[in-house]
Amino acid sequence: MRVRDLPLSSSVVDHFAERGVRELYPPQRAAVEAGVCGGADVVAAVPTASGKTFVAQLALLTAGGPGLYVCPLRALAREKYETFAALPGVDVGISTGDFDATGEELAGNDVVVATSEKVDSAIRNGASWVDELACVVVDEVHLLGAKRRGPTLEVTLATLRRRNPDLQTVALSATVDNPDAIADWLDAALVESDWRPVELRTGVAVGGDVAFDDGTSLSVDVASADEAARDDDEEVGVEKNEADGPDATEVTAALVADAVADGGQCLAFVRSRREAVDLAERLADEGLAEKLGIEDAAAAAADEATDVDGTLTGRQLADCLRAGVAFHHAGLRSGHRSVVESAFRDRDVACICATPTLAAGVNVPARRVVVRDQRRYGEAGMEWIPTLEVHQMCGRAGRPGLDPHGEAVLVADADTRAAVHERYVEGEPEAVESQLADPGALRTHVLAAVATGFAATETEILDVFEGTFYARETGAGGLADAVAVAVDDLVAAGMVARETGGVEDYRLVATAVGETTSKQYVRPETGERIVAGLRAAAGLSDATTLTAFEVICDTPDMQDTYLGNAERADVYRFARTNSAHLTTDMTEPDDFEGWLESVKTARILDEWIGGATVEDLVERYRIGPGDLDSRVERAEWLLSAAEALGETIGVRVPAVSRARSRL
DNA sequence: TGCCGGACCTTCTAGACAGCATGTC
DNA sequence: CTAGAAGGTCCGGCA
Incomplete structure (x- = not known):
């Protein structure tokens, strides 16, 4: 099936032809046969990088009316906005929390790209454009199984369809265990496929030996440091059984070095932020930049990182980048993240060591993906990472047109080999389950x-x-x-x-309070806490900006910041000496720990508007630069919600406005 | 006395959506 | 109920 046979304008056909898109991939063909171009509802459960975006474009272009593209991440929204905007004759608008594109002007667009929360918010605020839609495409629908954000996705989609019964619905999902249930929900045709444009082989590594699922194998030289370790073991005797192979980090390093020696880029996934940094620094000694011959470009990327800020994190990142390596996690500021992402796409970085941020984020395909850790600390102690998540990491392997095939390697040891293989190589991803009952x-x-x-x-x-x-x-x-x-x-x-x-x-x-709570898009508990806080603040003889921050930080919509043992006493003392400015009686809160965390966050924000630098705050409060940014961003939002709520209950707290304007 | 190594203890742990008015290029 | 890595502390052995 060819692109020019589809019901598309010739300029659009040319546009795709210029990008080498002439023939449809099998899953795309299946979607067309299911009727995406004819207004049919379709659920496509296919791997990442198998051309889902093209399916979305087909639906949007042939819908015969305005279309909406819903995706889970702001960064993804921007990426899609750009690809849609490149289509000839298509007016595209974007609507996310951090991107200006105001209300009614969206009504004139052919396609609107938005996050699901933004769509939900638009509905709550009575935006008219949502009723005129002919087509909605939901990317990553499987996220409706997500704890916090899943319910808004499903309620939003349900509301959209209820208000507009003729709406064409196209849902794109990762491969999950129950795509039929999603298709059944939407009364849609199901397109299922595990076809990929680049072959993907998945293997388990024990020591330096990798056994892939297609029967091939690979051996890499693992650094000899562990040989010595093995000698030690013998002396200790039965303490350690010989099943313990070399260190997982060494195996990972060897796998990365091997891929880079072959001219390929790598992604290495680890469990925590610190381990991502540690691994990157460990790999920085390998001379990967030289192996790929990218020293100059790597140095340029390092300079870009340095320009972002002078944080410790920024300096570490710059040092790694200079050596052709990078790390990536949510503690990075968005400036640093985009430096890393674009440097990798431009092949100016050999390897990114990352936490799961990278698995679900923007497109960063690599020749080889190494998943060093398959277990992670969670609510119930050490937990296996969901199969779906590991598959998404593995799915980043293989750059179409650049790599002969993609390789995903799960690092294990002799004890865990079987479990890892069973769970992630053979195993099916989890079923998507609704979280609405929460x-x-x-x-x-x-x-x-x-x-x-x-x-x-x-x-x-x-x-x-x-x-x-x-x-x-x-x-x-x-x-x-x-x-x-x-x-x-x-x-x-x-x-x-x-x-x-x-x-x-x-x-x-x-x-009235309920209405502004809903329109301000804060949770009811947040609205309630803010109203109570505002009243308490009004009764305070000396309400300061700290008061305002304490109120908004004590809501479930503000992320809590980790309070270390060593800091606890200090924060406690701070709370005592500032009790005249706080709305909470220190003997009162039933969740004292949680409240102390709020006080810590409030204190950071108050110092921030007092002129403290990122460098300073990051070091003194042991949070990532990106964490500070995201808290500031949230504080702005919550303070404006507090202002709106103050207005509806007729309580004015000047400190709130003061805090907001100083942010 | 001072240094070094090791047993033991302590600390810490992924991610990221939303409002709105005003100022600026 | 369930982990594990990294860094700090303290003590003992040794020169």
């Missing part, structure tokens, strides 16, 4: 349904949820009790009121 998620979406006027009774709320993945899987009835609880909670929180019209006949309406 009480917190339900509260916010029940409030949104009431505040927007879509529902005025519990029955109508259930109607809204009827189109949800949860309802299709479990039956909407399963939600009835939980919704009743959510309504009670919201009434108790002063977000929703029952307007009685008869004995059993009452209507649910959002209170």
